[in-house]
Amino acid sequence: MFGYRVPAPDQAMLISGGRRGQGGAPFRVVTGHGKFVLPVLRKTRFLTLSMCEAEVAETCVTKQGIALTVRAVIAFKVGNDTESIVNAGQRFLSDQDQMAVLTGRIFAGHLRSIIGSMTVEEIVTERQKLATEVLETSKTEMAKIGLIVDSLQIQSIDDGETGYIESMSAPYKAAIQRQAQIAWAKANQESAEAQQEATRNQAEYQRKTEVVQAQYNAEVDRAQAQASQAGPLAQAHAQQEVLAAQTELAQRQAELRQQQLVAEVVKPAEAEAERIRVLATAEANRMKIQAEAAASHDRVALERMLIEQLPQIVKEAASGLAGANVNVLNGADGLGEIAAGLVGQGLTILDSVRRNLGNAEGAQPQPPRAAGTGNEVERYDVK
Secondary structure (H helix, E strand, O other): OOOEEOOOOOEEEEEEOOOOOHHHOOEEEEOOOOEEOOOOOOEEEEEEOOOEEEEEEEEEEOOOOOEEEEEEEEEEEEOOOHHHHHHHHHHHOOOOOHHHHHHHHHHHHHHHHHHOOOOHHHHHHOHHHHHHHHHHHHHHHHHHOOEEEEEEEEEEEEOOOOOHHHHHHHHHHHHHHHHHHHHHHHHHHHHHHHHHHHHHHHHHHHHHHHHHHHHHHHHHHHHHHHHHHHHHHHHHHHHHHHHHHHHHHHHHHHHHHHHHHHHHHHHHHHHHHHHHHHHHHHHHHHHHHHHHHHHHOOHHHHHHHHHHHHHHHHHHHHHHHHOOOOOOOOHHHHHHHHHHHHHHHHHHHHHHHHHHHHHHHHOOOOOOOOOOOOOOOOOOOOO
16 A cells, blocks of 8 residues: 555664654654555664674684684674664664674674783683673673674694694694594504404304314214114124024923923822822831730731721831822722722732731741732832
8 A cells, every 4th residue: 555664573663753752853763564655754774683694703812822823703683662762773774784894893802902911721612601701791781782792612722833822732632532542542453352252152153063063073973884784784683583583492391301301200200109008007007906806816806907007007108199190091990999999909908817827827927028019009100
């Protein structure tokens, strides 16, 4: 719209003519909004409120008399309040570039003043302290011209050809070099140790590999040896089994032969011995009876006694043969023959007693016949 003016966000609009501004200023200040301005009667100018930069490169003398060239950068701007805008507008509205020139000169003076009260060591090691002191001392002066400083950065400090700063840094450089050498030596040592460890690991791996290979070769050789011996071992085992079977067969044959010998020799001998014992017992009983009969001269009583004792005699003979091992070939007939022989033996003994009694009446009694004469029990042995 004609006559309506609006300043940019980073500008302040200064309207001159008509009424005076705040504090008797020759213009009114408008920021952040537009305003109608009468043409011809009013005049409008704009003052920047954006950030500006000023560089300083000043040679300063320290407290020790050493000249230092200090380079710094100042970031500043016009204050946002109306008073600052009025102050800056009255000074820089016609030539706003002068703000950077004047700011640089102001800070150069303050740098010389503050550096003159400090040593090189303080300036080098405490740059932030230097910047803070410069800002504090220049704040009031900058406010008078409507400017505020956002930051001050010391870019470089140079002592020219004096070499003071370099000499000052020599111990630190030596210490740094020494630490670097120590670190280098330590790194070399660690590298050598790592290389040695790698060599030992490689040697250990090689040793384990050779051991495993040797074990594998030994197992292969053992398997081959076992395979080559498998045939002879099987044959030897077979022969051993044959010998064991032959040995067992021989033992069984020996046991069988022993049983045959017992049946053929021992048992018959035991039966013969038992037969002789029975006959001897019978003969002894006979002689006892004869003696008792001779003493009593009672033939009837003697015969009765013989008859009563005959079953006992036969029983004794039968019990003697019961424990003997007598083998009978013809079964029941053979057993009958043995029983008849026992009875006949008893009758023979009875007849012998009668004859002896008859002889005793007319003559002296004869001695008894030896056992085994006359009628005897027949022996039946079967193989």
